[in-house]
Amino acid sequence: MRSSVSYILSDAPGESVMSHPDYSQQAQHHGCLLILVKGIGGVLKNFNKLWDRVQKVNNIKVTDSQGQIRDIWVRYVQDYPVENNDWGDFQTHRRLLGLITFSKYTNQVELNEVCRVHESLKVKYSNTLYDSRAFIFGPGTNLKRPVQEPETYSVYEDDKLSKEKTSTCDRISLPSEAAESLSSAESFSRSPSSTASYSNQEENFTTPSNFKTHAMFYGENDPMLDMEQQISDLINSLFWVVESKRLERSKEKLEKVSLLLVPFEKKDYVGLDMESRNNKKRCMGRVTKNLADLTLQAGLVADSLSLYHSAAEILKSGNDWLWLAAAKEGHCAASAILLYPNLKNSTPLQRNASLQESSPYKMKSLSLCQPSDPVRKFKMNASPSKSKMSSPVNLPSDLTPSSSESIETSSRQSELENADTESLASCSDMEYQSQKSYLTPDLPSIPRQPSSQLHNQYLLNGEDIVLKYRKAIIHYSKYQNAGIIETEACFKAARIAVEQGNCLQASSFLQNIVFINLTLSEQEKIQRFDTLAELYKDIGFLRKAAFCQRLAATRHVSVNNPNPDWQRCYYFMLHSFPGHKLCLDPDYVIQHQVGWPVLQIEVLHEIVVAARRMGHPALATRHMTYLLQTLWPHLSRLQQREFAIQLQALSAQCEGGPVPLVLETGEVIPPANLTHVPHCLHFNPRPLEATRTPHLINSKPQHGPFIFTPIHFGSLERKSKKEEGKMDHLWVQDDICEVQLKLTNPLPIELKVSNMLLLTTGIVFESIPETIILPPDSPTTVNLHGTPKEEGDLQILGYSTHTLGVKSNCRLKHMPMPNKFPASFTVSVIPSLPIISIETCVTVSGGVNVFGPDSGSTNISLYNGESTDCSIKITNTTFYVLKVLLCNNVVRTERDPTVMVGWAFCIFRISTNSHTTNWSAPISVMPPSRGRQIESQILIRYSGGEGKEVHCRESTLQFNLELLPSVSITHWDVLPAEIAYHQQCGSEVAPDADQCFWQSFGEGHHIISGYDRHCSNVTLKLGVILKTLEESTKAYHECTVVFLTPGEYKIDIQCSTTEPLSDYPSKDLEHSSITQPCVGEVSHVWRFIPPVAISVTD
Amino acid sequence: MAVCVAVIGKDNSPLYIGGIGNDCSTDNELSRQWLVHTALDALEERLATSSSINANSGNSTAHTDLRDLYGYVTNTRIKLVLVTSSTSPSGSNIRDAEVRTALRRLHALYADAICNPFHLPGDQITSVKFDKQVKSLILNNV
Structure with missing residues (x-):
């Protein structure tokens, strides 16, 4: 876009070069009167409020000498560099025309100071200033209003021509005056300010004699009802000055005009022949352009179009590029004002609209133009003081009508009013329309200007505006000293393009700004980037906006910046998030992984630094957590480690917590939770352990009709209805429950995770904190425990951790992608149930074996025929009354399914709190012929507490009974026969058990050794009564058998006892259903297997 | 002369960014990413405004202070x-x-690179061959 021609006038920038760009300028400002608003003297608390109020009065309507209504717009600024004022000839909207000061004083000294500052401001802008107002707040409400001399402005002294004009014009503009006077009349009764203070004076303050300003005095807390009125008064007076200037300029003879110059040109035209044809053209063109500017400012937009056009024509022929550019720009601006009225008044009107509802006095001023109100008419005529108040006391002498005049006008005014009613009504209509158009922004905007103006032949259409602006900018670019003008033009053009919705044009204008080489202070550079970012945002170029914001942020803290401002840097960084596709909510970012991770990491890392340097460690911690959380998959191992260590260091200053942080600007930084560190692989709520699992008391299968239908109504929904994460098992109130997690530590350093808790919702749940240390890269199983305190559905949402100094709530639904967890696990919690612990105590061989409550089984070893006592101790460990519902046993033997050992308890007992119930049952074993292992289970169902109606618990007690043989035949021998057919067998019997067996076995028992002879199915039994076998002794028996026929024989060796083996204490048991050992002739038999096979030969 | 080449997916995710210069320096890599990233806006805008989808030869440019960016959009x-x-x-x-x-x-190079049956569309292009060919393109062609 920029001109390739090198700078035409490349002087070193002098002092007159405008060096303070105004980035907020818009094309519409070309048609505005510039007023400086300043708070001076002591600090005004409510200056911002006042500033807002002042800004609302940005447009007044004035009826000019021809009876035409002029729309006058005002632009307020809070600061204005004098250098820019010097460019007022070049573009008249750069002239500061009015001054409004707000100040406060408490004593005479301060008042003097305030007056002095005001006057010095007037002097500062004396070249251009036309009028000023001072709003001065004094102590209390009762004030003496210091008497002042009339205000004088040197400008007016020179303007001989305008003198009469303005005064006549003043008179003609009566309707607005009338309106003003009306509002002051109305406010009279309520406002004790300026006027009321005449009568009641307590203190006498006097303004210095050199203070010649129209000043308004208020009490500190006065509502200042007439402030708007005073300001529109000021605007009115400014307008008439501008209007007079315009008329003066328009009546000048083009041949005689002097050359208007921009500040940097002054040197170049020294000694030039001003009479040359070219220079003549320049003079004419420049003056025409100047007139066009004034016309635009005076509200005659349509007229200015043709003037700009002709100015451009003249300047083009005179090769005056700089001024040509200005004429073109003016042309564009005027066209834009007509085409895009919303561009100008959007914000102030919005405020106006909102104010309408809230403040009554604003309503009044807006409804001024409704003359049909009879009451008001009456008031107007009746109020004698009206004229006094209506005419500004201190208007410049040449603008102020004399008091007699004003009375006259006021009387005339009522006559005039009817005549003006129509025009005023139409003006109010128009205003209403424009408001309405703003209030309903969806509708196409209704142009404020009469439609006739839109058919002006010089009116540029949207495309032409952009095109012309482009040309103007190219012309500007030829002048190095016009860099700021060019920059501002770019911004203005971009804003128009934004309004047009032409994003590419706008971006090309904005792009151009970057190329303009300006020597700017860091602050201005930052502002430039900020404004660029704003405009880029407007056209939806968020990435570009973010880039500019980042540049602005880095400028804030660059080494060149003498006062680095980390806070601003931080906010710029923060606001660049959308452009980097980052959202403050980390979960959103994780779900919608968009954007460029490398850049995101960079930005986040920078913002962490900014937050830390800003002195907000909590924010730094938060952003670092955010970085780790959202961009974890994109970080390299090294970065992960590095950032984790950095986070640890940051959180040492301020611990991170899962609470939103609220910034000073009201922005909320949502919490960031670390779910990657540690990483959860597995999450499972565990059922209660077997002994504590609740069972239904009546667990009968449901007996209902089973209906099958092939028709599925909404089968899909029904399937999906199956709740994800609903656990089948139950948890019990007040009982410790367990959730199993498998965690890995993805960092190459050891990770300490403390205070791990379960996050639940639904019912009250008391979680028990857990602290673990995770070694790098190895999955660790962690059990988290807790106690539900109520019955109902418990939802487990996740878990909370405290690691690297950051507290995180890791919710399952936000868990990183690879493992798919349901959003929550739901476990039903039933009312509390009691718990018992069972202890068994077995007496074996004189010693006592105690099996604690933890060992689920009791192991007993018994010899055949032996018996022992086993006592079971049941302890109720809870505070509920416990009821044992059922207690029975099941016995299983290893091989023989027949019940050899039996006991049965059908005990219904109630034990109370923590009481212990003891009962003992003797165990006696009648040895089975072959059994070696017997398993016996005692099942106890019990219930109690609140849940006793529905659920119960089951405890099983397992007995493992090992049976050992008590006697064994250790040795046998077949002796060689002395005689044929005689065979001698010898066998040795030895108890292979230990002492205790024999002791309990008692003495006096006999071992019978028998020989069974299987001989052709004939059993020959030879019995010999031996002796009593002592412990660990051996008995030897010999017998002789004669085989009569040869053949195969088998010899069965047995020994038996005829006496009962034990004194089984059956009498102790009342409910004894035990199969009694068969006490017969032979009570026990020991057999040697296998049988001895003998073959007998002839 | 060309200094950098980028392949950007349809969801504007970076698929490949390569350029000549000291490659290993992250600074260079970063600045390249910034450059291309900020130009995406203009690219998108141009694509949105061009009504037809025959953007196969759609050539769009964006300028930054020292660089010109040329964009080319495939049918996908x-x-x-x-x-x-x-x-x-x-x-x-x-x-x-x-x-x-x-x-x-x-x-053409890009088409070759994604012909790899093991390449998932939308993934970053990690092919060494592609990288090499692109670099030679940068060096030789423009």
Whole structure:
């Protein structure tokens, strides 16, 4: 876009070069009167409020000498560099025309100071200033209003021509005056300010004699009802000055005009022949352009179009590029004002609209133009003081009508009013329309200007505006000293393009700004980037906006910046998030992984630094957590480690917590939770352990009709209805429950995770904190425990951790992608149930074996025929009354399914709190012929507490009974026969058990050794009564058998006892259903297997 | 001369960014990413405004202070971006035709690279061969 021609006038920038760009300028400002608003003297608390109020009065309507209504717009600024004022000839909207000061004083000294500052401001802008107002707040409400001399402005002294004009014009503009006077009349009764203070004076303050300003005095807390009125008064007076200037300029003879110059040109035209044809053209063109500017400012937009056009024509022929550019720009601006009225008044009107509802006095001023109100008419005529108040006391002498005049006008005014009613009504209509158009922004905007103006032949259409602006900018670019003008033009053009919705044009204008080489202070550079970012945002170029914001942020803290401002840097960084596709909510970012991770990491890392340097460690911690959380998959191992260590260091200053942080600007930084560190692989709520699992008391299968239908109504929904994460098992109130997690530590350093808790919702749940240390890269199983305190559905949402100094709530639904967890696990919690612990105590061989409550089984070893006592101790460990519902046993033997050992308890007992119930049952074993292992289970169902109606618990007690043989035949021998057919067998019997067996076995028992002879199915039994076998002794028996026929024989060796083996204490048991050992002739038999096979030969 | 080449997916995710210069320096890599990232806006805008989808040869440019960016959009909305330094050593501006051929060649290279059956569309291009070919393209062609 920029001109390739090198700078035409490349002087070193002098002092007159405008060096303070105004980035907020818009094309519409070309048609505005510039007023400086300043708070001076002591600090005004409510200056911002006042500033807002002042800004609302940005447009007044004035009826000019021809009876035409002029729309006058005002632009307020809070600061204005004098250098820019010097460019007022070049573009008249750069002239500061009015001054409004707000100040406060408490004593005479301060008042003097305030007056002095005001006057010095007037002097500062004396070249251009036309009028000023001072709003001065004094102590209390009762004030003496210091008497002042009339205000004088040197400008007016020179303007001989305008003198009469303005005064006549003043008179003609009566309707607005009338309106003003009306509002002051109305406010009279309520406002004790300026006027009321005449009568009641307590203190006498006097303004210095050199203070010649129209000043308004208020009490500190006065509502200042007439402030708007005073300001529109000021605007009115400014307008008439501008209007007079315009008329003066328009009546000048083009041949005689002097050359208007921009500040940097002054040197170049020294000694030039001003009479040359070219220079003549320049003079004419420049003056025409100047007139066009004034016309635009005076509200005659349509007229200015043709003037700009002709100015451009003249300047083009005179090769005056700089001024040509200005004429073109003016042309564009005027066209834009007509085409895009919303561009100008959007914000102030919005405020106006909102104010309408809230403040009554604003309503009044807006409804001024409704003359049909009879009451008001009456008031107007009746109020004698009206004229006094209506005419500004201190208007410049040449603008102020004399008091007699004003009375006259006021009387005339009522006559005039009817005549003006129509025009005023139409003006109010128009205003209403424009408001309405703003209030309903969806509708196409209704142009404020009469439609006739839109058919002006010089009116540029949207495309032409952009095109012309482009040309103007190219012309500007030829002048190095016009860099700021060019920059501002770019911004203005971009804003128009934004309004047009032409994003590419706008971006090309904005792009151009970057190329303009300006020597700017860091602050201005930052502002430039900020404004660029704003405009880029407007056209939806968020990435570009973010880039500019980042540049602005880095400028804030660059080494060149003498006062680095980390806070601003931080906010710029923060606001660049959308452009980097980052959202403050980390979960959103994780779900919608968009954007460029490398850049995101960079930005986040920078913002962490900014937050830390800003002195907000909590924010730094938060952003670092955010970085780790959202961009974890994109970080390299090294970065992960590095950032984790950095986070640890940051959180040492301020611990991170899962609470939103609220910034000073009201922005909320949502919490960031670390779910990657540690990483959860597995999450499972565990059922209660077997002994504590609740069972239904009546667990009968449901007996209902089973209906099958092939028709599925909404089968899909029904399937999906199956709740994800609903656990089948139950948890019990007040009982410790367990959730199993498998965690890995993805960092190459050891990770300490403390205070791990379960996050639940639904019912009250008391979680028990857990602290673990995770070694790098190895999955660790962690059990988290807790106690539900109520019955109902418990939802487990996740878990909370405290690691690297950051507290995180890791919710399952936000868990990183690879493992798919349901959003929550739901476990039903039933009312509390009691718990018992069972202890068994077995007496074996004189010693006592105690099996604690933890060992689920009791192991007993018994010899055949032996018996022992086993006592079971049941302890109720809870505070509920416990009821044992059922207690029975099941016995299983290893091989023989027949019940050899039996006991049965059908005990219904109630034990109370923590009481212990003891009962003992003797165990006696009648040895089975072959059994070696017997398993016996005692099942106890019990219930109690609140849940006793529905659920119960089951405890099983397992007995493992090992049976050992008590006697064994250790040795046998077949002796060689002395005689044929005689065979001698010898066998040795030895108890292979230990002492205790024999002791309990008692003495006096006999071992019978028998020989069974299987001989052709004939059993020959030879019995010999031996002796009593002592412990660990051996008995030897010999017998002789004669085989009569040869053949195969088998010899069965047995020994038996005829006496009962034990004194089984059956009498102790009342409910004894035990199969009694068969006490017969032979009570026990020991057999040697296998049988001895003998073959007998002839 | 061309300094950087980027392949950008249809969801504007970076698929490949490569350029000549000291590659290992992260700074360089970062600045390249910034450059291409900020140019995406203009690219998108151009794509949105162009009504037809026959953007196969759609050539769009964006300029930053020292670089010109040329974009090329395939039918599958894969964006190929060629960054050239506007200050070419010879002083002459790069002609559009040259850029066009370069981008076509780049498109062909890209098509070759994603023909790899093990490449998932939408993933970053990690092919060494592609990288090598792109670099030679940058060095030789423009």
